[in-house]
Amino acid sequence: MRHRVVVTGLGVISPNGVGVPAFLHAIQNGVSGIRFIPQYEELKFNCQVSGVPEFDWNQLRNYLPEVIFHGLKSLGIGYAVKAALDAWADAGFTVETDQPLWDAGCVFGSSVADTDVIKNSIVRVDAKESKKLGSRVVEQIMNSGVSAYVSGRLGLGNRVISNSAACATGTQAIVMGYEYIKNGSAKRMLVGSSEHVDPYIFGSFDSMRILSRKFNDHPEQASRPMSASACGFVPGSGAAALVLEDLDFAIERKATIYAEITGGATNSGGQRCGGTMTAPNSGGIIRCIKDAVADANISTGSIDLIAGHLTATAADKLEIQNWSEALGRKGEDFPMVNSLKSMIGHCLSAAGSIEAVAAVLEISNQFAHPNINIEDPDPEIVAMTGPESIPSKMIQKEINHIAKANFGFGDVNTCLIFSKYNQHG
Amino acid sequence: MDRQEILEELKKVLFPYTENKEALAGITEETNLLKDLKVNSANLVDIIIDAESKYNIEIDFDSSEKMFTVGNCIDVIEEKLKS
Numbered sequence: 001m002r003h004r005v006v007v008t009g010l011g012v013i014s015p016n017g018v019g020v021p022a023f024l025h026a027i028q029n030g031v032s033g034i035r036f037i038p039q040y041e042e043l044k045f046n047c048q049v050s051g052v053p054e055f056d057w058n059q060l061r062n063y064l065p066e067v068i069f070h071g072l073k074s075l076g077i078g079y080a081v082k083a084a085l086d087a088w089a090d091a092g093f094t095v096e097t098d099q100p101l102w103d104a105g106c107v108f109g110s111s112v113a114d115t116d117v118i119k120n121s122i123v124r125v126d127a128k129e130s131k132k133l134g135s136r137v138v139e140q141i142m143n144s145g146v147s148a149y150v151s152g153r154l155g156l157g158n159r160v161i162s163n164s165a166a167c168a169t170g171t172q173a174i175v176m177g178y179e180y181i182k183n184g185s186a187k188r189m190l191v192g193s194s195e196h197v198d199p200y201i202f203g204s205f206d207s208m209r210i211l212s213r214k215f216n217d218h219p220e221q222a223s224r225p226m227s228a229s230a231c232g233f234v235p236g237s238g239a240a241a242l243v244l245e246d247l248d249f250a251i252e253r254k255a256t257i258y259a260e261i262t263g264g265a266t267n268s269g270g271q272r273c274g275g276t277m278t279a280p281n282s283g284g285i286i287r288c289i290k291d292a293v294a295d296a297n298i299s300t301g302s303i304d305l306i307a308g309h310l311t312a313t314a315a316d317k318l319e320i321q322n323w324s325e326a327l328g329r330k331g332e333d334f335p336m337v338n339s340l341k342s343m344i345g346h347c348l349s350a351a352g353s354i355e356a357v358a359a360v361l362e363i364s365n366q367f368a369h370p371n372i373n374i375e376d377p378d379p380e381i382v383a384m385t386g387p388e389s390i391p392s393k394m395i396q397k398e399i400n401h402i403a404k405a406n407f408g409f410g411d412v413n414t415c416l417i418f419s420k421y422n423q424h425g
Numbered sequence: 426m427d428r429q430e431i432l433e434e435l436k437k438v439l440f441p442y443t444e445n446k447e448a449l450a451g452i453t454e455e456t457n458l459l460k461d462l463k464v465n466s467a468n469l470v471d472i473i474i475d476a477e478s479k480y481n482i483e484i485d486f487d488s489s490e491k492m493f494t495v496g497n498c499i500d501v502i503e504e505k506l507k508s
Contacts, residue, residue: 067465070441134474135467 009091009243011083015051032220047211049219051236051345071136074114076196079239087241100157103187109169166408170352175264192241195350225310225339234345240353259363263296263417289326292415310339454496
């Protein structure tokens with residue numbers, strides 16, 4: 001028996017807004033979260049701007065026991081804990097429990113645990129001072145650190161997994177949680193992802209010459225998906241979390257339902273047929289989108305909005321072409337398309353979950369958020385989407401289905417279908 | 426430094442590792458770190474590292490394995506301070 005899956009809780013730490021109300025206001029009004037980072041100028045990076053959330057570290061004292069907070073150094077885990085616990089509370093659940101919650105699990109992803117924590121370990125060990133590292137380093141170096149902290153705080157007793165699939169990590173975590181509930185393995189799943197881009201990760205991307213470098217004096221203009229002047233992406237940091245629930249379970253406890261996840265798929269292009277470590281095999285992407293739409297049992301024509309991956313590199317054109325082919329729609333028939341990255345940059349592993357929270361809010365509040373920095377849309381993209389499909393202002397209209405996708409290094413793809421909740425299915 | 430002084434200093438070392446601040450305020454030499462203060466056993470190593478730094482001493486493996494009660498801890502710290 002297939003169980004319906006609904007979204008009942010949200011938490012978000014975004015460069016343009018921490019917490020759901022601030023984030024909703026920001027995405028409706030096209031508020032940029034991209035800032036100049038003086039340290040990146042000193043480090044001689046080409047790209048000297050980044051999306052950095054205004055995060056109050058000391059606020060974590062309200063989220064973690066004092067003993068756990070003492071010794072926590074990982075910003076990525078800090079983001080994850082706040083986003084996850086906010087989502088849990090938003091769903092109406094309490095934190096304290098003496099017994100494990102056997103019906104509740106967690107899939108929470110990240111790219112790396114935290115290179116600042118790893119650096120501390122390297123420096124200590126190289127100085128022959130490993131004995132000073134203490135008990136709290138391993139848990140924060142492990143990739144599973146984020147899910148371990150989140151599940152431990154809440155007593156989650158079902159499947160607890162940290163996933164990692166580069167820039168598809170966040171949406172993949174959501175697909176995994178969705179599938180567990182759909183298949184009846186769990187009643188509720190706390191899913192999401194986290195990313196803290198420190199200088200070591202940032203510098204490695206910078207060296208690939210794929211980052212935006214021409215707007216260091218105008219940070220809010222630096223991320224320009226689908227524009228003719230797009231010249232690379234802007235890395236960002238943050239986290240987001242969603243509480244997914246079995247519909248019957250949610251109804252029984254009279255939960256507030258934001259949206260339904262009606263379909264999801266994740267695959268890989270196999271790094272074949274044009275796909276490489278860093279470039280996608282279009283065949284894989286098209287298949288992934290089609291699989292998600294088929295899983296939702298809707299027609300490709302009923303997608304109202306594409307929440308794209310769209311990072312502001314040369315790959316934007318190929319992505320639009322893939323959407324067009326997968327949905328069989330072009331020109332005036334092409335659905336609206338937006339990229340949250342125009343406001344917050346590319347939050348890597350956190351991108352999928354932050355962008356998914358935006359998609360859920362667009363469903364629950366019935367709007368499409370604007371793209372910013374789209375004064376000069378790429379003519380080749382407009383040739384495929386038609387002139388009206390790329391909103392530069394918020395559009396309020398009926399939104400029944402959003403297709404949300406992310407694609408990552410390693411040729412991995414994930415697509416989700418978020419739908420307006422309708423009790424009759 | 427006499428034993429009472431070490432005990433008072435030890436309260437500061439233990440402070441971040443126990444949620445039970447009331448029990449900590451009232452510790453005696455008989456107080457057991459794990460059972461009475463509910464210190465996570467993995468954190469014993471952090472307490473040793475902090476004590477080493479605070480008293481500028483080195484606590485070897487054999488000594489650290491004796492540090493179950495506040496009295497045990499004072500024994501070890503007192504001995505290392507003398508040597």
